[in-house]
Each structure stands twice: as C-alpha cells, then as structure tokens.
Amino acid sequence: MLTKRIIPCLDVRDKKVTKGVRFQNNVDLGDPVEMAVAYSDGGCDELVFYDITASAERRPIDIEMVRQVARAVHIPFAVGGGIQNLDDMRRVLLAGAEKVSVNSLAVENPGIIAEGARQFGAQCIVLGMDPAKTDDLARFPSGYEITTRGFRHRTGLDALAWAKRAEQLGAGEIVVNSVDADGTREGYELNLTRLIATNVGVPVVASGGAGVPRHLTDVFKEAFADAAIIASMTHSGEYSIKAIKDELIAAGVPIRRKW
Amino acid sequence: MITIVDYKAGNLTSVQLAFEHFGARVRITDDPKDVLAGSRVVFPGVGAAGAAMEQLAGLGLLDALRTVIGRGTPFLGICIGMQVLLEFSEEGETTCMGVLPGRVRRFRPRDPLCKIPQIGWNAVNIAKPHPLFAGIEDASEFYFVHSYYPAPADQVLIAGRTDYADAVFASAVARDNLFATQFHPERSGRIGLRLLENFADWNP
Numbered sequence: 064m065l066t067k068r069i070i071p072c073l074d075v076r077d078k079k080v081t082k083g084v085r086f087q088n089n090v091d092l093g094d095p096v097e098m099a100v101a102y103s104d105g106g107c108d109e110l111v112f113y114d115i116t117a118s119a120e121r122r123p124i125d126i127e128m129v130r131q132v133a134r135a136v137h138i139p140f141a142v143g144g145g146i147q148n149l150d151d152m153r154r155v156l157l158a159g160a161e162k163v164s165v166n167s168l169a170v171e172n173p174g175i176i177a178e179g180a181r182q183f184g185a186q187c188i189v190l191g192m193d194p195a196k197t198d199d200l201a202r203f204p205s206g207y208e209i210t211t212r213g214f215r216h217r218t219g220l221d222a223l224a225w226a227k228r229a230e231q232l233g234a235g236e237i238v239v240n241s242v243d244a245d246g247t248r249e250g251y252e253l254n255l256t257r258l259i260a261t262n263v264g265v266p267v268v269a270s271g272g273a274g275v276p277r278h279l280t281d282v283f284k285e286a287f288a289d290a291a292i293i294a295s296m297t298h299s300g301e302y303s304i305k306a307i308k309d310e311l312i313a314a315g316v317p318i319r320r321k322w
Numbered sequence: 323m324i325t326i327v328d329y330k331a332g333n334l335t336s337v338q339l340a341f342e343h344f345g346a347r348v349r350i351t352d353d354p355k356d357v358l359a360g361s362r363v364v365f366p367g368v369g370a371a372g373a374a375m376e377q378l379a380g381l382g383l384l385d386a387l388r389t390v391i392g393r394g395t396p397f398l399g400i401c402i403g404m405q406v407l408l409e410f411s412e413e414g415e416t417t418c419m420g421v422l423p424g425r426v427r428r429f430r431p432r433d434p435l436c437k438i439p440q441i442g443w444n445a446v447n448i449a450k451p452h453p454l455f456a457g458i459e460d461a462s463e464f465y466f467v468h469s470y471y472p473a474p475a476d477q478v479l480i481a482g483r484t485d486y487a488d489a490v491f492a493s494a495v496a497r498d499n500l501f502a503t504q505f506h507p508e509r510s511g512r513i514g515l516r517l518l519e520n521f522a523d524w525n526p
Contacts, residue, residue, distance in 0.1 A: 065444045065486055066463060103511060108443055137340050138511045139465060159335040161509060184332060184369050186439060186467045236441060266437045287435055289442065319443040319463040322511050 066319045067283045067311070068108040068290035069304060070268065071297055073098060075114050075144075078128065082298050092298050096131045102297075103136040105304040106322045110136070111164065111238075111292065113144035123151060126158050133159020141189055152179050156187060164238065166191035167211040170218050170225075173232055180233025189268075190234040194222035194255060195242035207255055214242045223258055230263045237263060238292065240270035248274030248295065256286035268292060276302065276310035283316045324522060325360030327387070328352045329377040331402055332368035340508035343515055346522050354386035362522065363390050366508075367402035368467065371426065372414035374402050384419065391421055391500055398454075398521050399502030404495070405472055407502060413470050422495060422502075424474035431487035438487065439469040446482040446493050446505065454501050454520045455481070462513050464493070464505035472504060499526040 073080045079091040080098050092098070099110055112132070114124045124145040132140060142155045143164030152163045163183075169176050169190055179188045193214055194207035202208075207222035226237055239259050241252035251269045260267040266289035269282045273293045282288045296302050311318045324341050326334055328350050341348050341364075349356065357363060365387065367374055378384050391397050399407055406418045411426035418426070429438050443463040448455055466484070471491035474480060481501070482494030493504045501521065507514035 065440055065442050065466075068442050133335060134339055134343075137336070137343060137508060137515055139509050156333050157335055159333075159339055161336070186368065186441065187333075235439065261435065264434075264437060265439075266441050289437060321459060321462050321513065 064317045066317045070109045070292045071102050072111045072292045072294045099132050099136045107304050110140040112142050129158040162189045164189040164191045176232040185233045185235035189236045190229040191238040193240050226259045236266045238268040244272030250278040251282040253286040260287040276307045280314040324348045326350045326364045331374045337366045337508045354382050357386040362396045364398045365403035366400040371411035371416040394499045397500045404502035426470045429487040436487050440486050449480045465509040466505045
C-alpha cells in the first residue's frame with residue numbers, strides 16, 4: 064500500500080533555515096544541509112526547500128546549496144521559491160533535486176508548467192498554490208482565490224479552477240498551502256484540501272497549519288491528502304518525525320516505518 | 323567502476339551521487355563502446371517508453387545493452403530502464419527490447435482517489451531471496467514514481483511485488499546477472515543505498 068508522505072519544509076534565507084510566520088519575523092534555525100540530513104535520518108519521506116529571498120531579490124536559486132543537499136541526502140526533495148524560467152528548472156534538477164516547485168511564476172505564465180513537464184517529465188513539476196478564503200462565490204465558486212507573492216497579491220483565479228488547469232497543463236503534483244491556516248498551528252484547512260484532492264487526478268500535498276500529529280491524521284483521513292508539509296512543529300523540536308509517525312500508525316494511516 | 327548509461331531519459335545526478343555516497347567510482351556515458359567495456363552497468367531512466375526506445379536506437383545502444391546482459395555483466399535496470407527490457411509497453415504502444423518476456427501495463431484504478439502516477443513510498447514484498455536484497459528486510463518501503471507497471475510473463479522472474487491501484491505488480495525482477503527495479507533505489511534513503519551497494523559487490 065502506498066504510504067502517506069510527511070514532508071518537512073525548510074525556508075532558506077542567506078544559507079540558513081528560517082521560520083517565522085512566513086515572510087515575517089524570521090529566526091535562524093540552522094544549516095540547510097545539516098537539517099536535511101537530520102530529517103532524512105529521522106525518517107521524513109521527502110523534503111522541500113524554498114529559497115525564500117530569491118524571488119523578492121530577483122536573484123536565482125542557490126544551486127550550490129541544492130548540490131550539497133543532493134550529495135548529503137538520498138531521498139526525494141523539491142526546490143522552489145526562485146524558479147524564473149526553464150533554465151532554472153534544468154539547473155535545479157541537474158543539481159540533484161527530484162522536483163521543482165513553481166507558484167507565482169505559473170500564475171504569470173501557465174505555459175511554464177506544460178513546457179517543464181514536456182522537457183523534464185510531469186513528475187518533476189510541482190504546482191504550489193496559496194489560496195485564500197473569499198465570500199465572493201460569484202467570482203470564486205470554490206470559495207477560495209489564488210494569491211501570490213507572499214499572499215500580498217490577489218490573482219482573480221479560482222482555486223479549484225486553477226488546480227484543474229494546472230493538472231491539464233501537466234503538473235505532476237499540487238501543493239495546497241492555505242493562506243488562512245498558514246502559521247496558525249491550528250490544523251490544515253480540511254475543506255480546501257478535500258476540495259482539491261477529490262477533484263484532481265494527481266497527488267495533492269496539504270500545507271499550512273500543522274501544529275500537532277492529530278492534524279496530519281485529520282488531513283490524511285478526512286481530506287484525502289497524499290502528503291503533508293510540516294514546519295514549525297518539528298523545527299522547534301517539539302515533535303520528532305518518529306513521534307508523528309507513531310501517532311499516525313496508531314490511527315491506522317499507512318506510513319513508511321523503516322528507514 | 324559503475325557504468326551508468328545516459329540515453330537522455332531523465333536526470334542521472336541522483337543515481338551518480340547515490341553510488342558515490344559509498345565510494346563507488348562512476349562513469350556516465352552514452353557511447354556503446356563504453357557500455358561494452360563496462361564491468362557493471364546501470365540502466366536508469368525516467369520519462370516515456372517511446373522516447374526512451376528512440377533515444378536508445380538513435381545512440382546505437384540497443385546492441386551494446388543486449389551484449390552486456392547476454393555475456394553475464396552485472397546489470398541493474400531502474401524504472402524506465404526496467405520497463406524497456408520487456409517486450410511491449412502500453413505507453414504509446416511501444417515495442418521494447420524484449421530481453422524479458424512480458425508487457426508494461428497502465429494502472430487503471432477503480433477508486434478515483436487513487437492517484438496516477440503513483441508517487442511515494444510503497445512496500446516491496448520480497449518474492450525470492452536475492453543477493454541485492456541482502457540486509458534489507460521484507461516489506462521495506464522504496465520510492466516509486468510511475469504510471470505504468472511491469473507485468474513479466476514468467477512469474478519465476480519476479481523478485482519483489484508491490485500493491486497499487488488494484489494491481490499486485492512486479493516491482494523487482496531478477497534473472498542471472500540481470501536485476502531490475504520499478505522503484506528508485508537512489509531515492510530510497512539508507513535502504514536504497516544498501517541495494518545499490520549490494521549491486522556494486524555482486525558477482526553473479
């Protein structure tokens with residue numbers, strides 16, 4: 064049976080992993096390569112790195128960091144945050160990343176998904192999306208509008224329509240990061256995750272809001288997520304991957320047990 | 323020395339880095355002469371079966387691969403490198419190498435929540451003991467990314483089985499000096515590295 068994946072997210076700024084509520088009050092947590100090794104040894108199933116300052120500063124992704132991670136860990140990892148074109152995708156993948164994640168770029172230029180999937184394979188192309196709740200159901204039938212640039216910009220795109228479009232274009236996986244739940248530690252947004260997961264044919268990764276292991280159980284069992292991103296609950300040392308997995312296994316969720 | 327066959331089907335960095343992790347020397351090549359000179363050959367690949375077969379033919383690699391398999395050189399196929407060893411793939415109705423009897427089929431799940439491709443970690447149930455599984459517990463999980471699965475015609479070939487989308491498929495096959503996996507040992511953490519290290523030490 065395919066197991067549910069637990070994916071720690073490492074936000075990197077100036078070669079350090081940071082965590083605040085995203086984009087604000089960031090605190091240095093450590094070296095990205097050392098943290099990747101610790102997480103891989105600790106039993107995480109995959110990793111994602113966001114080069115969070117790359118976009119704002121309009122500079123390319125730190126390829127040397129990607130190389131170092133690829134030499135140090137031998138599990139899949141994705142890189143996002145500063146991908147600006149196909150050439151960036153190629154460099155990140157050749158440096159050893161399994162996947163690249165595009166978010167704002169795909170909104171500005173949806174064709175990048177199709178072109179990336181054609182050149183590198185759909186399994187390499189992850190669409191990240193940041194949907195925010197809205198009451199304007201006439202314009203946004205799903206009840207969620209896609210935002211970009213650290214939630215500051217509203218795009219006018221309906222979340223479900225965008226997810227379906229991205230799937231048609233060739234995205235191999237969709238990360239649904241709830242703007243409303245992000246940083247709250249009160250749980251994933253189950254309605255949003257379920258809506259996307261039950262309406263697209265590709266795997267859906269839930270993101271935003273995890274605070275305790277029960278939140279992962281809920282998003283897997285009630286919202287049908289294929290994978291879940293975590294950050295502060297393990298970065299803080301409050302939970303180990305093993306502790307989270309033990310609780311998920313006890314709740315009957317299929318989880319990788321040997322590593 | 324590990325010879326990794328480069329036929330422009332995906333990214334070989336992770337395969338190279340996995341072997342280098344335990345000190346193996348690696349040569350990546352698209353030259354049939356280098357493949358023929360190889361003492362251990364790894365045949366990886368991701369992407370579509372049709373494109374893979376076209377590249378292999380275009381680079382003149384098909385005969386070299388058949389020769390090293392036939393003469394007893396330790397040979398490891400991974401993902402598309404496993405699938406194209408069979409006779410036929412439903413992906414693009416592609417005629418494949420026919421080194422192994424059988425076909426490659428598409429997953430057709432009844433459950434709409436069962437996603438295609440299969441992406442993630444799934445258990446490999448060891449069907450027969452093999453030197454490449456040394457030190458690896460039965461039902462260990464490996465990393466998979468695929469929409470099609472190998473269906474060898476001869477059950478004796480099956481070294482490992484995995485369950486997905488209403489199919490129990492051959493996730494590893496073995497015959498003489500040939501071993502092939504649908505999963506990605508290079509992405510499967512410590513357990514995957516163990517399988518690759520076993521391959522580097524294997525004397526069939």
